[in-house]
Amino acid sequence: MLVAVALSQFVRPLRAARAVVFDTDGVITDSARVHAAAWKQVFDAYLRSVGQNEMFDPVEDYRRHVDGRSRLDGAAGFLAARGLDTSDATVRAVAEAKERLFAQALREHGVVAYPGTVRLLRALRAERVPCAAVSASRHAPQLLERARVRDLFATVVDGTEAARLALPGKPDPALFLEAARRLGVAADRSAVIEDALAGVEAGRRGGFALVVGVDRTAGPTSAADLRARGADLVVGDLAELLVGEVADRA
Numbered sequence: 001m002l003v004a005v006a007l008s009q010f011v012r013p014l015r016a017a018r019a020v021v022f023d024t025d026g027v028i029t030d031s032a033r034v035h036a037a038a039w040k041q042v043f044d045a046y047l048r049s050v051g052q053n054e055m056f057d058p059v060e061d062y063r064r065h066v067d068g069r070s071r072l073d074g075a076a077g078f079l080a081a082r083g084l085d086t087s088d089a090t091v092r093a094v095a096e097a098k099e100r101l102f103a104q105a106l107r108e109h110g111v112v113a114y115p116g117t118v119r120l121l122r123a124l125r126a127e128r129v130p131c132a133a134v135s136a137s138r139h140a141p142q143l144l145e146r147a148r149v150r151d152l153f154a155t156v157v158d159g160t161e162a163a164r165l166a167l168p169g170k171p172d173p174a175l176f177l178e179a180a181r182r183l184g185v186a187a188d189r190s191a192v193i194e195d196a197l198a199g200v201e202a203g204r205r206g207g208f209a210l211v212v213g214v215d216r217t218a219g220p221t222s223a224a225d226l227r228a229r230g231a232d233l234v235v236g237d238l239a240e241l242l243v244g245e246v247a248d249r250a
């Protein structure tokens with residue numbers, strides 16, 4: 001007797017997902033480094049102005065205090081971590097300066113999508129698994145358009161939507177849950193793919209069936225940190241979620 005076996009293109013942990021929610025900066029588009037560079041320029045100028053010698057580390061400080069958080073939360077988070085002034089005026093001034101630099105960098109250099117992410121998105125589309133893009137950033141729709149991947153997502157929940165709907169930022173799961181709701185699939189049947197520690201924690205707290213951590217920095221503890229915050233699986237590139245690629249860096 002012949003038995004039909006459905007061959008999946010996806011690695012085993014992803015096969016049960018009926019929807020996939022992607023973070024944007026650093027997962028879909030190569031823009032986390034653009035944010036980090038803009039933050040560094042602004043924080044360093046501020047640190048010098050208040051007589052501090054230890055500058056902003058665009059890998060470690062960014063990962064721990066800024067990545068995945070809204071513009072104001074990121075500014076306040078880093079200043080608080082250094083024990084500096086977190087008054088509304090200072091936080092807003094720093095955040096606005098960063099926004100000017102980021103917008104200028106986008107105009108001058110643009111942004112691209114990671115090829116491995118595009119491969120995964122196309123495979124999900126071929127298997128009719130709906131996908132959403134989520135971001136703390138108000139620039140996310142523009143980034144997705146400029147990287148020519150906007151049409152691969154059924155919905156986008158970005159920083160502007162979060163403000164309009166009064167959704168709390170990551171590590172609260174509200175943005176991811178809103179995305180799953182729009183896709184019409186429960187969180188416990190959906191996967192979240194995130195590179196930020198705050199975002200991985202949000203996926204875990206939201207009760208998602210699978211939380212994939214993306215470790216682009218490959219630092220000494222970066223994969224372990226993603227796991228500690230709740231990642232079930234850590235990959236360096238999203239193509240590793242397709243069969244035939246190596247998945248899950250320990």
Ligand SMILES: O=P(O)(O)OC[C@H]1O[C@@H](O)[C@H](O)[C@@H](O)[C@@H]1O
Binds near residue numbers: 066069
């Ligand atoms: O200032 P924006 O574009 O609204 O972005 C807010 C935040 O968006 C997050 O996705 C980034 O990780 C942060 O670095 C950024 O600060």
